[in-house]
Amino acid sequence: MSKYTFRSIEEKWQKYWAENQTFAAKNAVDQPKFYVLDMFPYPSGAGLHVGHPLGYIASDIYARYKRHKGFNVLHPQGYDSFGLPAEQYAIQTGQHPSKTTRDNIARYREQLDRMGFSFDWAREVRTSDPDYYRWTQWIFIELYNSWYDPDLNQARPIQALIEIFESEGSAGLKQTMDALESDFDVAQWKNFSDLEKEAVLSHFRLTYLAESEVNWCPELGTVLANDEIVNGVSERGGHPVVRKKMKQWSMRISAYAQRLLDGLDQLDWPEPLKESQRHWIGRSSGASVCFDVAGHSDQIEVFTTRPDTIFGVSFLTLAPEHELVSKITTSAQAKAVEQYVEATAQRSERERMADVKTISGVFTGAHAIHPLSGAEIPIWIGDYVLAGYGTGAVMAVPCGDQRDFDFARHFDLPIPNIFQNIEVTQEAYTLKEPCVIDNSEFLNDLNYAKAFKAAIEALEAKGYGKGTVNFRLRDAVFSRQRYWGEPFPVYYKNGVPRMIEFEHLPLTLPEVSAYLPTEDGDPPLGRANLWAWDTAECKVVSLDAVDHQSVFPLELNTMPGWAGSSWYFFRYMDPKNQDEFAGKEALDYWGNVDLYIGGSEHATGHLLYSRFWVKFLFDRGFISVDEPFNKLINQGMILGESAFVQRSKDGKTLVSAACAKDKEVQGVHCDVSMVSVNNELDLEAFIAWRPEYQNATIIKEPDGSFKVKREVEKMSKSKFNVVNPDDICDQYGADTLRLYEMFLGPLEQSKPWSTAGITGVHGFLKKLWKLYHTGAQDGFLVNDEAPSPEALKVLHKTIKKVNEDIEQFSFNTSVSTFMIAVNELTSLRASQRAILEPLIVLMAPYAPHIAEELWSKMGHNSSVSGQPYPVFEPKYLVESSKTYPISFNGKTRFTLELSLELSKDDIEAAVMADARTQDQLKGRMPKKVIVVPGKIVNIVG
């Protein structure tokens, strides 16, 4: 009997696929397209562990399935090879990031190839490749040369805005939050200097240079975007983050807030993911209200979602960073205010968040005038007001907002009640309904909705406010004080940023003497010998040449990691194009990604930025789709099962897990490779690895074994619980790995990796192999006889189920379906071509190597890939009769064999005619007979 030699089979077919370009996608053919994409990996130094391929296997199954279904499938892969970790790794190992990145990619590729993925490698992209980032730089320039027209609700060339200024000035423009300080007319515009004009335009450009409060991470030596900060510390490394004012490039994603929100409704994405984007965009409607400051010409603008409570305002609170703080503070309060502002500035974001319960603040001494009642109300400063949200100032309504209430209580400020019949002495009443307004002049006796409207109308009439919509979404900081990223195609002429003409791109990364940024944020590119732009020669020259008339300094920052990943899915469509980021024909043919698989951790980063860039490229007519990813699936994370050796506190005793119950012990990570499936530790190996336990006392189980404690954690090198897919491929083969990862459970669910059940899946493949070799000595026995009805039934049952499973992405159940099919066909001794050939095609997406081998043994000399998917024929499943359970009052009494051809009434009649029914009824008349055809008959007596 021929043996299932998976190693040679897998090697053979991987080679075959590579040589024959089996999975090359064709551009613009007369065939329906399907684009299946994985979130491309970050080639880290650690290589892949078994968790990484989960999504790749799922997408590969789907891609292969779609090929069988007659689609022209684009299923590419590449590398997100710019960014912080690659650089950190380079700093640690003292090598050039381009070298470590290349090495890491080579390792990744080797691992990926072993798993038999059907990627079209001819289309590979790398974000750190100059041929690629040339186009990232191009998009940056296009963004710079565009503005968002709120009238047309789309991005347009900046030239159109300049023409408006030249012909009618600024007065006619609808403004957003980032308004101009004052309007200007045509004559004024013409008199502006270049610097002044640029200052005006920078309020409109979709990427702009601005002095802004940023999240500065001293440890990493760079600024971070909001989505790169988790719980007040950096996502990478967990370092503290402080706020700092710096001149930075920003992306005006806020211009797209409403469209990014609206677009979500059309997408087939998991609801939790959409929710988290909605929350991140954070639309809230309310009113902006202006308060005059007594004795000053300045106004304080606040945003509120509760204009209906405007008569409940008893003070204003400004964020400590608010620009008017120093201006309006009275001399008597100056010292206290200064101290308070200083103290808050020194606290890191994390401290501020950790300590939300402590109420702090200080009085400015100034007063504001209530726009409707005319009352004087004190202006306070408090750090519960965030500079980054709304206007950085709030109108405090202590009776209607708990934070305002707490602040008022703490500083003994008045808490006027404006709600009828509601007690607000203990806590604020924060509900909108049910409540009726009181003590509020013309708002009295109105409910929330009516008062909301009336208050806004009154404010608008007086010119002190208007109804507005506020978004939480901030513009994204786009500069990083880092080396390993895309250089900005920007030089500075008299302090004004200028774009390098496109034909001179890419602007490639220069060599530098050290990659590490300085702690106060001087970027590594400042160390480059050659980093100035010669506008005459159109090339990079030495900074020493800056005196020369045509030479100007280049931007020293680089772009963030998400720059390259925001558009890579388009480059796969036409990766070699030198004239465009992708050709129009390719873009129109492939459209957008039909199926995108990746982790949910990118909800507010990559997945939001990509949508922003795609909408921009759409507005400017470069592409014809305005959303990048139609359907998205978040694969769950595969967790590691860490192993802990229990030891006494002093480290002198090692205790086996089951004996450690009532002893005081602590767990020490040990490498999972030293632990067997039943949790038994290879003590010798452990002590060789950790010699400090050489002389430790060892307490074993009564049976002499030493057991470890297991715990589920994230898979990571530092937890010694990493399982390498290479090892699984060596031991069981890639097909087993693929099937097993799918078999583990639903794709979207997180689950721990356990090798325990893998033998079941491996055994199944052996059985499958055997099925095709029945009877013959060494050979393959497949005959051309007519298949039995039973075998046909098994086949078509399987076709139907597997088809349904794939379409619903429940790959785990189709693996079970295959197991059942093979078991049944084995016991039927089915060896007919008409059964076994379709079965191969059915299995090919899941276990492609063994499928190819069996397919070729069938006598075919082409790949099984793309062979027509077997068609389900219902006639093979039709049974001549079915056994119905007959139940009385819901309890099954007996079963009855009935023909399927019978109608509902016929079944009922047949049941009633049966002697056993009559016996059960004992002469009574049934109240009701319920018949569900094909399922059940219930008689209610």
Added chain:
RNA sequence: GCAGAAGUGGUGGAAUUGGUAGACACGCUGGACUUAAAAUCCAGUGGACAGUAAUGUCCGUACGGGUUCAAGUCCCGUCUUCUGUACCA
């Protein structure tokens, strides 16, 4: 605090979307083959009770109620666990 998802044997997980709960696999038990082990194959495996047995009856999908001839599935309440998010005015 808010939002979302989930809770089924010893374990991972099925259940045609309201129709015979526990498919399939792991593990475990017993058996076959073997000097032995591994591998392989066969049988059993939710619980309780009755029976020599085939089998039968009852209880069972976190907990408490409800709708229905019929509920793991739908509705109400409670508890628990994950996963986001958090002074958002």
